[in-house]
Amino acid sequence: MSPPAKTSAPYKLGIIDRGLILVFKGINYLIPWHKLPTFLGVLNLSAFRRELRAKNLHDTYPSWAEQGTSENPHMQNNEWLTTRNSDGLFNALDAPKMGCVHMRFGRNVPRQFTNKPSPEEMMTPSPRLVSKELLARDTFKPATILNLLAAAWIQFQVHDWAQHENSKTEKYKIPLPPGDKWEKNNDMRVEVTQADEQLDKTDAMTPGYKNENTHWWDGSQIYGSSEKETAKLRGSEPKGKLTVDKEGFETFLPRENGVPLTGFNTNWWMGLELLHTLFVLEHNCICDALATAYPDWSSEKLFDTARLINCALMAKIHTVEWTPAILKHPALQVAMNANWWGVLGEKLHNLLGPRFGESLSGIPASKADQHGAPYCLTEEFVSVYRLHPLIPDDIAFFSAKTGAHKINYSIQNVAFENARKPMTESNLNFEDLFYSFGINYPGAVTLNNTPDFLRDLHTPDGRHVDLGTIDILRDRERGVPRYNQFRRLFHMDPAKDFLALTGGKKDVAEKLSAVYEGDIEKVDLLVGCQCEPLPKGFGFSDTAFRVFILMASRRLKSDRFIATDWNEGTYSRVGMEWVQKQGMKDVLLRHFPGLGPALKGAGNAFAPWTKIGSSKEYTGKQTTA
Numbered sequence: 356m357s358p359p360a361k362t363s364a365p366y367k368l369g370i371i372d373r374g375l376i377l378v379f380k381g382i383n384y385l386i387p388w389h390k391l392p393t394f395l396g397v398l399n400l401s402a403f404r405r406e407l408r409a410k411n412l413h414d415t416y417p418s419w420a421e422q423g424t425s426e427n428p429h430m431q432n433n434e435w436l437t438t439r440n441s442d443g444l445f446n447a448l449d450a451p452k453m454g455c456v457h458m459r460f461g462r463n464v465p466r467q468f469t470n471k472p473s474p475e476e477m478m479t480p481s482p483r484l485v486s487k488e489l490l491a492r493d494t495f496k497p498a499t500i501l502n503l504l505a506a507a508w509i510q511f512q513v514h515d516w517a518q519h520e521n522s523k524t525e526k527y528k529i530p531l532p533p534g535d536k537w538e539k540n541n542d543m544r545v546e547v548t549q550a551d552e553q554l555d556k557t558d559a560m561t562p563g564y565k566n567e568n569t570h571w572w573d574g575s576q577i578y579g580s581s582e583k584e585t586a587k588l589r590g591s592e593p594k595g596k597l598t599v600d601k602e603g604f605e606t607f608l609p610r611e612n613g614v615p616l617t618g619f620n621t622n623w624w625m626g627l628e629l630l631h632t633l634f635v636l637e638h639n640c641i642c643d644a645l646a647t648a649y650p651d652w653s654s655e656k657l658f659d660t661a662r663l664i665n666c667a668l669m670a671k672i673h674t675v676e677w678t679p680a681i682l683k684h685p686a687l688q689v690a691m692n693a694n695w696w697g698v699l700g701e702k703l704h705n706l707l708g709p710r711f712g713e714s715l716s717g718i719p720a721s722k723a724d725q726h727g728a729p730y731c732l733t734e735e736f737v738s739v740y741r742l743h744p745l746i747p748d749d750i751a752f753f754s755a756k757t758g759a760h761k762i763n764y765s766i767q768n769v770a771f772e773n774a775r776k777p778m779t780e781s782n783l784n785f786e787d788l789f790y791s792f793g794i795n796y797p798g799a800v801t802l803n804n805t806p807d808f809l810r811d812l813h814t815p816d817g818r819h820v821d822l823g824t825i826d827i828l829r830d831r832e833r834g835v836p837r838y839n840q841f842r843r844l845f846h847m848d849p850a851k852d853f854l855a856l857t858g859g860k861k862d863v864a865e866k867l868s869a870v871y872e873g874d875i876e877k878v879d880l881l882v883g884c885q886c887e888p889l890p891k892g893f894g895f896s897d898t899a900f901r902v903f904i905l906m907a908s909r910r911l912k913s914d915r916f917i918a919t920d921w922n923e924g925t926y927s928r929v930g931m932e933w934v935q936k937q938g939m940k941d942v943l944l945r946h947f948p949g950l951g952p953a954l955k956g957a958g959n960a961f962a963p964w965t966k967i968g969s970s971k972e973y974t975g976k977q978t979t980a
């Protein structure tokens with residue numbers, strides 16, 4: 356038996372790192388990073404990332420041995436050396452369980468700061484009061500830098516990355532504010548998050564929670580998080596393809612009792628229907644291209660390679676398109692491109708190849724590195740992706756051919772079993788739906804903008820929940836520090852009072868103070884993030900952004916298939932070109948060519964598209980601000 360695996364040396368700050376961090380701490384005392392000239396802003400972000408890598412990656416297991424050893428679990432099939440395993444095994448070869456399904460979430464703050472609070476602390480102030488006073492949407496506030504596809508995209512990605520399990524037996528009773536008639540019997544109960552078994556004393560104070568998905572960026576929302584599931588989704592399709600159903604001219608995800616058959620199908624709505632369908636079609640199209648180029652490949656080889664390509668394409672789209680769309684700041688445009696192409700940029704990357712390491716040539720093809728802590732997603736990462744205000748109240752639907760306004764549907768009427776209703780009921784096709792998503796706005800991630808639909812949600816499995824209450828409760832129960840403490844642990848200054856937190860908005864500060872009984876330290880992370888002033892061009896808070904600075908590159912850098920094994924041997928020549936030469940617009944146009952006119956003038960596929968024909972005259976709030 357080999358000793359416990361430790362796949363990478365502890366991340367130590369060198370003298371240059373320390374110098375850089377110190378210099379920028381000095382500069383930031385006077386000027387925040389986002390107000391610096393672009394070049395300095397990018398360097399500032401790099402200084403943040405160095406410090407975060409050194410101080411903000413914390414394992415929640417008692418030892419590295421929990422990640423497995425090079426012999427245990429035993430790799431029975433050498434196939435996993437060159438392709439993804441659906442359970443997430445064997446990505447790190449000497450720690451084969453790292454990042455696999457049912458491994459625990461880690462932490463971005465030391466565990467001594469993540470203790471589970473007492474029942475009283477957990478319910479103070481009542482999460483329902485916070486939801487009613489501070490989260491409930493008063494009027495729809497649109498995010499005008501984005502389109503609705505951007506909202507669907509991030510949920511689509513989150514479903515690849517993270518899902519906690521709820522207890523089947525235990526529930527919290529949520530205190531209701533006076534006069535709050537939640538249900539007839541005036542009772543609100545929410546399932547406890549299922550904690551992992553206790554492995555050591557620390558777990559008694561701060562439980563570990565397992566991920567129901569693989570932690571890797573491996574398309575598990577499409578392919579499933581187990582080999583068994585993947586086999587089911589492929590069925591008996593030849594040439595490495597995923598199963599689809601054809602109805603007339605449209606291709607749909609197959610369904611069982613009305614439920615879509617795909618890797619992750621909970622919290623379903625039309626946005627997910629669109630993106631799951633699109634990337635299943637993309638997988639099948641990649642299979643065709645590979646089969647043409649490599650006619651002797653088996654169905655297995657075609658599937659494995661197409662999945663690698665499809666996952667890398669999604670990771671690239673997220674890195675160089677979605678993120679710069681929601682963080683529309685010049686330093687971010689450079690920094691996110693640098694994650695993929697390096698600071699030398701795409702042209703030089705293509706000319707010289709990825710030979711100069713992570714900083715100059717980008718993360719793909721650089722050496723995989725876990726920076727001293729086993730790779731996994733974290734509780735704090737899940738917290739900052741609670742972006743439920745992105746969901747609007749209703750969607751305006753248009754013809755992709757003429758731009759004519761057809762009909763509006765409330766979100767409720769395109770959610771769960773209704774996800775395809777506008778197609779079956781109103782004769783709209785996928786092209787119309789994509790076009791409509793391209794010109795509808797999502798909600799802005801801000802206070803009092805969580806839709807009623809999610810705050811009074813009835814799910815197909817019989818739950819009746821207020822997602823605003825749940826968003827607050829979950830962070831508290833999982834020991835995620837409240838806003839000010841979170842900022843300290845992410846090396847930021849805490850807000851000194853309510854007025855400072857809101858950037859001088861007196862009415863909001865008073866409302867916050869009333870809910871939190873004058874104690875700024877009690878403000879929940881999600882609430883603080885939704886009311887702090889944003890850097891110019893940002894779609895969410897600078898505080899949440901600190902988690903992104905660290906984890907966006909970590910998801911790429913820790914993954915052997917994106918880092919060390921990024922080469923033609925793994926992906927094939929066709930595969931490398933497929934990923935490197937294409938983006939979201941190419942994917943959309945390949946499958947839905949009628950979107951051409953709307954996408955023609957659009958800069959970023961996740962920003963509002965060009966309105967065509969008579970949709971320009973529509974004045975509804977869904978697409979006009």
Ligand code: HEM
Nearest residue numbers: 506509510513517518519622624737740741742743745825
């Ligand atoms: C119609 C749209 C949506 C529905 C119906 C929905 C529903 C839900 C539900 C029921 C939960 C689980 C609550 C629990 O802990 O018991 C949840 C969690 C979550 N949702 Fe949403 N959601 C939607 C959109 C979104 C969007 C756009 C995002 C943006 C990224 C998002 C991010 C999350 C995250 C991060 C969690 C926590 C997952 C975890 O605890 O592991 N959701 N959502």
